[in-house]
Amino acid sequence: MTPPGNRGSVTNRVRKLREAAGLTQAELAERVGATRQTIIAVEAEKYAPSLELAFRLARVFRMPFETVFHYDD
């Protein structure tokens, strides 16, 4: 049984971008409409967010989606 979310192929720069923006995990969670635990899981790359949440994260950082998230074959 594998938990839902990341299978190890989606990586991201959420932690670096959040820290650069001076946001806490709770503040970022509030802005994108997620729980703090989900932000923690995304940053740890244990959970790959849905497209909608990924776009919302990219929008908070004012960056293109592909700058925040990467998919490795």
Add this chain to the structure above:
Amino acid sequence: MSEHEKFAWFSLAAAALVWAFFGMRMTEGGWVADVSVRHMLWTYVATVVLMIVSHSIIAALLAARRAGGVLKDERDAAIEARADRIEGYVLLVVINGLVIHALADATFAGHALPRIDLGSLPTLVFALISALFASHIVKQAAVIWQYRS
């Protein structure tokens, strides 16, 4: 720890305690006792009430201690959906196990399976309610496991 995970821990503990209460009322010396219908009905109603009250208290306590922010998001929903599916599988396996056992009992008099007299009402009630408890506990364990892994 998310609110959802906290709820799963408390729900698991509450279900285990209520199941123990149900088991104590329905068994004697490790076997289902030949209890009266009145006793069974009282036990069943008390079990349902205990589950509802305990889960209402858990939800109220968690709501009172909540710091704010989003309560449940897509990850929580995905974890819940997967745990619901696992709960369904457990129920499917247990109910089919009971049906197969009943059919084996009726067909092969000398089979090697443990004796479960599903023709007895206390045994049937105990088996069905226990199947519901087992599936609920497995579901909460699946929720916790997914958060922890």
